[in-house]
Amino acid sequence: MGTWPITWLLTPNASPAVALFFHPFTYGSQVLMDEFHHVAERASSFHDGIIFTNRPIQLHEKVTLKILKKEPRWHGGLRVGFTSMDPSKMDPGHLPPFACPNLVMQGKTWAAVLPDQCIEEGTILKFWVDHRGRVFFRSQQEARNLPLLKGIPVNGRLWAIIDVYGQTKAVQILGEHAAALGTDGGDAKECIICCSHEANALLQPCGHATLCHCCAQEVFHNNQPCPFCREKIQDIVQPSVHARNGSSDAGSPNHSPAPDPSSTV
Structure with a gap:
């Protein structure tokens, strides 16, 4: 101190x-x-x-x-x-x-x-x-x-x-x-919303990975910000399975652009 x-x-x-x-x-x-x-x-x-x-x-x-x-x-x-x-x-x-x-x-x-x-x-x-x-x-x-x-x-x-x-x-x-x-906003083992799935969604542009992909999509659809830093979510990136398993040929992460919440489903 x-x-x-x-x-x-x-x-x-x-x-x-x-x-x-x-x-x-x-x-x-x-x-x-x-x-x-x-x-x-x-x-x-x-x-x-x-x-x-x-x-x-x-x-x-x-x-x-x-x-x-x-x-x-x-x-x-x-x-x-x-x-x-x-x-x-x-x-x-x-x-x-x-x-x-x-x-x-x-x-x-x-x-x-x-x-x-x-x-x-x-x-x-x-x-x-x-x-x-x-x-x-x-x-x-x-x-x-x-x-x-x-x-x-x-x-x-x-x-x-x-x-x-x-x-x-x-x-x-x-x-x-x-x-x-565990408050540094880094990767979390469990989604901080559902507490049952892996926190595998990378929010952009803040870069926090504290949500599972399903909860991240729900947060975005409700036009809510990142629950950790409150920054507006513009994109959601889900790392590929190979990348999470440490494969050398995993390639780049799978970008899953968050849909426009103003558009009709």
Whole structure:
């Protein structure tokens, strides 16, 4: 992070390349932070463990957590979600003891409980919000992305919220830079819209490859921009099968010019 002042790293307009860590000033009364604000541990009881990220999360940016400690004597576990309230403008002394339902009922916060298998010590999990306002999560025990929430407004800034609750005793946020968490707009293994097909469509002119060909065509037909950078889509390029398999004689990619959305089908 160099010599950047910590106040700059908390600005709502900070670049997604800025290191992601827990908010150093606004957190629950039972939370203990390490000096780098990467580890948060609940000191006692089973509540007052609310923490936030230091900056807003970009759409499709994955917040990656590792469960460090578990306290089996309590019931329930980790809650995660998003809030449109800037943690830097909150009074830590007035944070409620629970994210669910207390903070959620105050409005502008959306959070839910993760399944029990996600709170075992050593578990690494990721959660994110997509451009449709859907929140997904995934852990190393899961072979696919699982839905958690929907209906999140995405036309403004969103900070991640984590409630170190119940059996979840301590968590660590992983990934020093947002780019390491899959927000650099590079190739994605799965389409960020359907989350089931390969992201094999190259959008032009922005060059992002985060959609499958079917979803890319649907986005274009609806006259919508690239869901990652919001630039207007002028063409869709689908790499050939041979090129994806690494064949030396694959030739050039298959250009699939996007049809004019104003034309009749």
